Amino acid sequence: MSRAVVAGVSVAGLAAGRVLSRHFDEVLLIEPDVLPKGTGARGGVPHSEQMHVLLGLAQSLLDHWFPGLTSLVRTDGAVLCDSRATRMCTDGVPRPLVAGFPLLPVRRTVLESRLRDAVLPLPPVRLFRDRVVGLRQRGGRVDGVVLASGRSLGEVDLVVDATGRGSRGGEWLRHLGYAPPPRRRLKLDLGYATALFHRSAEHPTLDGLLSSHSTRTGLHGAPGVATVAPVTDSRWSCLISGYGDDRPTASPGEFRRRCLAEPAAGFADLVRRCAPAGPVRVHRFPHAQRRDHHLAETHPEAFIAVGDAVVSCNPVYGQGIPSALLHASALDAWLTESAPTAAFFDRTRALADAVWQTSAPLDSRLPHVTGDRPPSTRLTRALADLINTSAHSDEVLARRFAAVVHMREHPSTLATPSTVARAVITAAKARISR
Incomplete structure (x- = not known):
């Protein structure tokens, strides 16, 4: 009988469990948290009440x-x-408006509940409360x-x-006599806050x-990101x-003042017309990081990592969930090939590169950010600024930019x-027309 173990019942862990159920006779999910019934919050997900938006690939x-x-x-x-x-x-x-890239804002607790409902009843899967x-x-x-x-x-x-960004996998390897995988970090010192507001049938939109x-x-002022969207009717x-x-x-x-100061449509309208439906919940994200298992000099067979345990970037870009699901697809392809463990890390390296190359240059432009900047940061950042600016006036570039943002x-x-x-050419035309 073949047996696989997944440490952590995160989104990445549940997706891995789904894939493993196709390849193993027994899949053991090990999770220290008490899993809530229904859509309750799980203790090991401190950002579960923050806003989550599923991009197209997710x-x-x-x-x-x-x-x-x-x-x-959506029925939820x-x-x-x-x-x-x-x-x-x-x-x-x-x-410019770009068709074909819908967003799906979700409550993290609802998403995880639905994933648990899909994975835990699978015949090969067994759940253990332990660490x-x-x-x-x-x-x-x-x-x-x-x-x-x-x-x-x-x-x-x-x-x-699949234990997330705080993974102790490196220490597990050290105790076996292996060096932990090299780790890169960008110190972001990011904080974000989410609040719910009442939405009525009389006012189903904002501006x-x-x-x-x-x-x-x-x-023009302090950097940051703001998003508003419906999560239910x-x-x-x-x-x-x-x-x-x-x-x-x-x-x-303070939350109200920030919304009133946002330059984009919708935020001021929200706090002026809609009553709060709960407290403001805050979360801090100190650094982006990636663990480069593919660079380890030696590594045991049959031990891999997925999700945030591999790469965890600035959450405002919405890459965490699609990245975890891409790792599940990489896991399925690797198991189908019956290749050595190094081949899996080659696959996840390419996926981590794609995530890191999207977020790290944008984060590195912020003057307070320190850490392991990519060697080509200046060139990549200049190119990103050029594309970003030109995409505001060119629909073709806007579509290409949206395709990358949606992964x-x-x-x-x-x-x-x-x-x-x-x-x-677009940037030159814009300068001439000014």
Whole structure:
């Protein structure tokens, strides 16, 4: 009988469990949290009450691995926001409308509940309430895990670390005699706050919009991101963010003032017309990071990592959930090939590169950010600024930019000669017309 162990019942862990159920006779999910019944919050997800938006790729991958799941979360109240009712702004300047890239704002608790309902009843899956604290190995291959309860699970063919950005996987490896994977960090000092507001049938939109996304680059005031969208027929969810000393607090008055100051449509209308439906909930995100398992000099077979345990970037870009689901797809392809463990890390390296290349250059432009900047940061940042600016007035560039933001295209597509040339010409025309 083949057996796999997944440490952590996060989105990444549940997606891994779904994939593993196709390849193993027994899949053991190890989770220290008490899993709530229904849509309650899980203790190990401190940001569960923050706003989450599913980008296009996340929606597609969810329905691939969990057929009909996005329809289910919509029956739970999630509202699909298409481009005609969505406004994307940078420093208050709106982008051209781009069809085909709908957003699906969701309550994290609802999404995880639906994923648990889909995975836990699968015949090979068994759930244990415990915590993985170490690994067992035999002959250079991981063959089991040590649990906090003192138990030890052996005869394991694969162990998957899905314990998130705080993963202790490196220490587990160190105790087996392996060096932890190299780690890169960008110190962001990001803070964000989310609040719910009442949404009525008489006022189903804000300034005529279902959702509004505002990016402030720091050229005119403090940098940050704000998003407002419906999460049910009767609730709006609004997120605001800032860095360092500008991190938002849990003060309702401050939240209102920030919304009134947002340059994009929808935010002032929200706080003027809609009553709060709960407290302001804050969360701090100190740094983006990635663990480069592919760079480890030695690594045991049959131990891998997925999700935030591999790469965890600035959450305002919405890459966490699609990244976890991409890792599940990589896991399925790797298991189908029956390749060595290094081949899996080659796959996740390419995925981590795509996520990191999208977010790290944008984060590195902020003057307070320190850490492991990519060597090509200046060039990448200059190119990103050129494409970003030109996409405000060119529909073709706006579509290409949206495809990268929604993770349907690799960031490298924005560096093709034709795209760069089009952006240069667009920027030149804009300067001439001024």
